[in-house]
Amino acid sequence: MAKRIIIVGAGFAGLMSALAAKRLINITLQQTPESAEEIEVAVIAPDDKLVVRPRLYEENVAAMSEPLFELFKTTGVRFIQGSVQSINVENQQVIVNAARLSSTLSYDHLILAAGSHNILPADVPGLKEHTFAVDHLERAVQLETHLKNLPSIQATSARNTVVVCGGGYTGLELAAELPGRLAKIPGLGKQDARHRH
Incomplete structure (x- = not known):
């Protein structure tokens, strides 16, 4: 058998x-x-x-x-x-x-070998509505879509601020990558991109 x-x-x-x-x-x-x-x-x-x-x-x-x-x-x-x-x-x-x-x-x-994914705590107000992740393809696509749609959102200090949670390999790479990516988005001024640095 x-x-x-x-x-x-x-x-x-x-x-x-x-x-x-x-x-x-x-x-x-x-x-x-x-x-x-x-x-x-x-x-x-x-x-x-x-x-x-x-x-x-x-x-x-x-x-x-x-x-x-x-x-x-x-x-x-x-x-x-x-x-x-x-x-x-x-x-x-x-x-x-x-x-x-x-x-x-x-x-x-x-x-x-099923892998893992981030679990967002349910008791943190605004976390689900205002956070993105790069642990799965679909969630990373959501982040990229959000970044591309930033020019359609009114410029404010909130829109122009990015917080990366996590200082491991992925967090550091993302923090280093974001300024360059944001600077290439049509409709975002250089000042906006610098603000996110």
Whole structure:
């Protein structure tokens, strides 16, 4: 009976796990074909695209993804479009929701590489309405759209002020990138761009 490795997530960790597993399986097949077992490698994710998440602070974020279909097809990785709703560890099964249908898949090995996202505290007034994030593609696109729409908003000190929360790699890169991006937006004066520095 064929064995199955399921990888939840198609980000960098999920992609590299799938490719490494297929590579190891192929090496084993070449070295000892008579004793090698049939092993399926399957990736479960909402989209078969790799989002270049470390660069979502940059301009043109809508282009920060690469399709994975051909890579999966070439390497023999099975792609299952959907989301894992639950994991039954005792029976080694995952419940997958895909296109409004649920299915159960068994596994021999499971790799969780689903990633993470920021959670905004619900009890901070104005936080949801006035903040943006660059932790996911859709949220980074919202920030870029907001920046491009700034010229249509009346110039005030509030409009001309940007606060970056977080002093890690992403926060520092975003803070360094924003002045140059704002200076290139048509309709924003040089004074506005300098004010945001």
